[in-house]
Amino acid sequence: MQQCYGSIIRRQRHFIRCLGGDRCNNSSSDTLLLLNDNTRMQSVMSRSNPAIEADALSILRSISPTLDSTKHKGQAGKIAVVGGCREYTGAPYFSAISALKIGADLSHVICTKDAAPVIKSYSPELIVHPLLEESYSVRDEDRQSVATVVLAEVDKWMERFDCLVIGPGLGRDPFLLDCVSDIMKHARRSNVPMVIDGDGLFLVTNRLDLVSGYPLAVLTPNVNEYKRLVQKVLNCEVNDQDGPEQLLSLASSIGGVTILRKGQSDNISDGKEVRSVSIFGSPRRCGGQGDILSGSVAVFLAWARKLVDKEGHTLNPTMLGCIAGSALMRKAASLAFEDKKRSTLTTDIIECLGRSLEDICPVG
Ligand SMILES: NC(=O)C1=CN([C@@H]2O[C@H](COP(=O)(O)OP(=O)(O)OC[C@H]3O[C@@H](n4cnc5c(N)ncnc54)[C@H](O)[C@@H]3O)[C@@H](O)[C@H]2O)[C@@H](O)CC1
Numbered sequence: 001m002q003q004c005y006g007s008i009i010r011r012q013r014h015f016i017r018c019l020g021g022d023r024c025n026n027s028s029s030d031t032l033l034l035l036n037d038n039t040r041m042q043s044v045m046s047r048s049n050p051a052i053e054a055d056a057l058s059i060l061r062s063i064s065p066t067l068d069s070t071k072h073k074g075q076a077g078k079i080a081v082v083g084g085c086r087e088y089t090g091a092p093y094f095s096a097i098s099a100l101k102i103g104a105d106l107s108h109v110i111c112t113k114d115a116a117p118v119i120k121s122y123s124p125e126l127i128v129h130p131l132l133e134e135s136y137s138v139r140d141e142d143r144q145s146v147a148t149v150v151l152a153e154v155d156k157w158m159e160r161f162d163c164l165v166i167g168p169g170l171g172r173d174p175f176l177l178d179c180v181s182d183i184m185k186h187a188r189r190s191n192v193p194m195v196i197d198g199d200g201l202f203l204v205t206n207r208l209d210l211v212s213g214y215p216l217a218v219l220t221p222n223v224n225e226y227k228r229l230v231q232k233v234l235n236c237e238v239n240d241q242d243g244p245e246q247l248l249s250l251a252s253s254i255g256g257v258t259i260l261r262k263g264q265s266d267n268i269s270d271g272k273e274v275r276s277v278s279i280f281g282s283p284r285r286c287g288g289q290g291d292i293l294s295g296s297v298a299v300f301l302a303w304a305r306k307l308v309d310k311e312g313h314t315l316n317p318t319m320l321g322c323i324a325g326s327a328l329m330r331k332a333a334s335l336a337f338e339d340k341k342r343s344t345l346t347t348d349i350i351e352c353l354g355r356s357l358e359d360i361c362p363v364g
């Protein structure tokens with residue numbers, strides 16, 4: 001193990017030299033620190049996270065489309081968030097509005113009938129479909145017919161979506177989750193990429209067949225969601241000593257889906273490679289930041305799919321989408337925190353998405 005870390009540390013040192021950063025070796029924590037051009041200290045590697053740091057800013061720049069007058073509405077992406085129920089209306093809003101603020105042309109929300117008027121009232125920019133139903137509003141004998149209607153309505157739109165986000169604020173009602181399982185099967189048949197988060201991960205952890213072997217599926221677990229996935233799929237506990245190896249093995253065991261494990265560093269694997277994004281970030285842990293991330297990954301994944309052949313990237317578009325989405329979310333969180341400190345909220349971070357993107361990838 002010691003030898004293995006030695007070689008990883010040598011590789012990381014080489015990588016840091018390639019980045020042109022100043023290096024200092026903090027022997028007490030055994031962590032390499034990089035001073036970037038803003039003199040922001042970034043912990044790029046530690047023994048608990050020996051994954052290769054992605055060149056996230058270059059990736060973000062290379063997959064963001066140019067803005068020019070020849071383009072028509074829709075070319076920069078049409079995203080749909082499947083989520084929003086009686087309890088949660090904030091999460092799908094955060095995800096869908098983030099997609100728009102980053103540059104998607106259209107952002108839909110497919111939610112329960114009760115949640116729709118609330119989500120519509122947050123923003124006129126979102127296209128809100130009051131389609132889903134929870135058990136309490138459907139009689140047992142009507143379930144089959146209601147499920148058929150839900151699926152038919154979503155199917156009318158399916159081919160128009162460049163990416164679905166499944167799960168922010170979806171809730172865990174069994175009837176609703178059955179309908180969402182059907183939506184996921186249809187999305188898969190139509191080759192529509194899916195970012196799965198929040199209660200979508202609760203669903204998928206119990207129904208791995210929904211994503212297993214689908215290379216356009218991205219799972220974005222937080223600490224709890226990751227723990228449940230590891231227990232279910234690998235039949236063991238999370239092992240942070242071998243974090244990247246375990247992540248790689250998890251992604252490969254689910255048939256090559258891409259997993260973005262959120263945390264102090266975001267670690268990303270498609271079962272073949274592991275990359276980490278450690279730049280920027282904020283110490284504020286208010287709820288809703290994962291929802292911003294899901295909308296952000298959906299947009300960058302849609303863009304990466306369109307550009308990946310032209311740019312000659314070696315990483316697949318799901319990895320690129322995760323890396324870019326993570327970097328942007330963390331940059332926006334750091335800007336919001338600079339301004340709002342302890343009172344930083346998710347809405348403040350959303351307001352910083354545009355400036356963050358402009359700092360990294362100016363319009364021209
Ligand atoms: N403003 C909002 O509307 C927000 C909504 N969120 C949504 O909240 C939901 C839960 O996400 P968390 O990150 O809190 O998930 P976690 O898995 O971290 O859940 C938190 C705790 O609540 C329990 N729990 C939640 N719902 C349960 C249920 N129906 N039955 C039994 N136990 C339940 C979990 O087991 C866990 O102990 C997701 O749909 C998520 O998208 C979050 O994204 C935060 C912001």
Ligand SMILES: Nc1ncnc2c1ncn2[C@@H]1O[C@H](COP(=O)(O)OP(=O)(O)OP(=O)(O)O)[C@@H](O)[C@H]1O
Pocket residue numbers: 198221222223262263264265266281282283285286287288289290291292293326329330
């Ligand atoms: N300790 C940390 N330091 C820096 N950034 C972090 C830390 N933990 C999480 N993040 C960042 O915050 C974002 C959201 O991660 P988090 O774990 O809060 O998701 P979540 O629990 O699903 O959020 P939500 O409340 O939206 O459900 C990720 O992009 C991640 O990079």
Ligand SMILES: [Mg+2]
Pocket residue numbers: 197198222290291
């Ligand atoms: Mg979450």
